Amino acid sequence: ILSCYADIMAIRHPKEGAPYVAACNASIPVINAGDGGHCHPTQTLADLLTIYREIGRLDNLTIGFCGDLKYGRTVHSLISAMARYKNIKLVLISPKELELLYFLASNYNRVFTRDQLLDKVWGFDYLGDSRTVDVHIRRLREKLEENPAEPKYIMTKWGVGYYFRK
Numbered sequence: 001i002l003s004c005y006a007d008i009m010a011i012r013h014p015k016e017g018a019p020y021v022a023a024c025n026a027s028i029p030v031i032n033a034g035d036g037g038h039c040h041p042t043q044t045l046a047d048l049l050t051i052y053r054e055i056g057r058l059d060n061l062t063i064g065f066c067g068d069l070k071y072g073r074t075v076h077s078l079i080s081a082m083a084r085y086k087n088i089k090l091v092l093i094s095p096k097e098l099e100l101l102y103f104l105a106s107n108y109n110r111v112f113t114r115d116q117l118l119d120k121v122w123g124f125d126y127l128g129d130s131r132t133v134d135v136h137i138r139r140l141r142e143k144l145e146e147n148p149a150e151p152k153y154i155m156t157k158w159g160v161g162y163y164f165r166k
Contacts, residue, residue, distance in 0.1 A: 010042065011035075037073065044077040058082075062089040066098045091143045096121070100136050101144075104154065104164035113161040137162055 008029045011019045016036030023030035034040040052058055063082060065075050069092050082088045093101075100121050104112070114133045118126050137156075141148040155165050 034073070040074050040077050043074045044081045047074075047078050048081060059086040059088065061085075061087075062091060064091040064093055066093045067095065069094065093140075093143060097136055097140050097143075100133075101140055101154075101164075104162065108164045108166040111157045111161045111163045117162065133162070 006028060008031065009022070009026060010031040010033045011022050012033035013019060013035050019030055019032035019035050023032075031042060033042045048058060051061070051063075055061065061082075063078075065079070067075065069075055079090060082090065100117065103117070103121050112120070114130045117133050118130055122128075122132070137154060138148070141151050141154050145151045145153065153165055155163050157163060
């Protein structure tokens with residue numbers, strides 16, 4: 001029926017497999033624009049095109065992912081697509097790591113104690129261990145610094161705290 005109205009159909013449906021069923025029964029091409037918990041191929045294609053337009057290639061890249069890394073279907077789809085290219089390095093940055101990095105970089109060369117960082121980044125009502133700051137700093141260094149053992153950006157002032165060097 002849709003072939004009377006369109007030459008091609010893009011379908012996004014909350015039920016997994018719905019675009020496949022539509023494609024099997026349609027006389028026109030069907031684009032899967034996302035179905036249930038499955039991937040988002042059209043968003044992935046748009047992301048790949050954007051990367052290619054901006055960088056000029058789809059291999060030999062380091063790509064940072066931030067946000068909902070556990071449940072974000074668009075992130076999962078793009079990671080799956082990038083795995084097909086050569087020499088791809090993926091850097092997964094949690095929302096808290098990004099928040100910590102942003103806070104330190106926004107206040108470059110200013111030293112913050114663990115307690116100050118806990119208050120400013122985690123919130124005054126955080127009840128966990130203060131060493132979580134150290135863990136997040138270590139993870140950021142591992143992801144962003146060329147040599148995490150000798151950082152250039154995320155610095156430690158021994159006995160005091162951490163700061164971002166511009």
